[in-house]
Amino acid sequence: MAVANQPSARETRRLQTRERLMGAAIAEFKRSGMADADVRAIVSAAGVAHGTFFFHFPTKEHVLLELERREEDRIARQLVRFAGSERDLRAILAESVRLVLGLERRLGAVLFKDFLALHFSQTRPPAEAHMDHPVIEAVAREIELAKERGDADPEANAFNCAVFFLLGLYALLTTTHGWPDQSAMLDDYVATTLRGMAAR
Template sequence: MRKSEPAVRSPKGLQTRERLLGAAIAEFKRGGLAAADTAAIVSAAGVAHGTFFFHFPTKEHVLIELETREQERITAELNRFFRRPHTVRDTLGEVVRLLEKMERRLGRNLFKDFLALHFSTTRPPSEEWGKYPVIVAVVEEFRRAQERGEIPADVDVMHNSVSFLVGLYALLITIPADKVVRSPAVDAYLTTYEYGLRVVRPTD
């Protein structure tokens, strides 16, 4: 256990961390991660400059904190969705819908930085892909689809889940949010992945 952890977990430390996180997110929304000014962040949070680095060693650590929270939010929404009747295509579409909902919530600048974090060579060490809650939720749903006979048993659902999400992240980063431009590209992408999963459509 690091010596700093008890201070972070104290009520005052947690409040300070939340203020810094909120101020950093607001700064990232304005101009993105690269242009974000830590001096502006600590000023908005009302703390000393060194306090930021006590809680977040780098600006990317702020995104990792945000990622943890957003993953939990999306996973909870996915699990609620999975309790209703749906198809594999519906599952793919729901992932897109929730990511676009997050894009509206975070704003375009922060959303792009948030997704780009998954491709960063300077990202601080983290758990392997298979430990990400959203990926776990999608993998488990694809396995249930295998049990229902919608996806053949020999399909590697872990590999397909990871590649689907990574490809989708790249697509959403590079294509503008305008539905006229984005929707056809996303529809084509979902069709490609549905075909790759060799989905068996239910007969009438």
């Protein structure tokens, strides 16, 4: 008897090809940056025909969009897990910083800069402009809970505060990469964010 919802052999092959292309594209982006990445090198590393890349990813930006979706989901899950045992908003914001810094280490400086630039890009594919942002939602939920506990200003808009915090974090990481005092600056950023949301 067949197992329900089991992907067909054809669908399995399609997904495997997509994953090979994704891995090869990320490796190439790490080396060259997205703009200078060579699609020929990507398809050669993945062992597929040139047109196969564009079947799965209409543009190189779509590879980054897929990576963004996956990484945001992963970071949000880790943050929710952390928040399940930690109710201090300072610790939760500091953990958000730590998780994003971990992403920077995994992606490398070149790809991380492209990854963050995608958030502010004027060329972001229009269909992707309003995608979900699970990290923003996770941080906003924790700010809302802090408001309920009396640890944050009850008038604060939790979603907006989460957006301001994360966009500021991304901007800081983009502009202070390699600075010797980046860590102290990020600690001060968390403290400043908390002061801005403090209960009156």
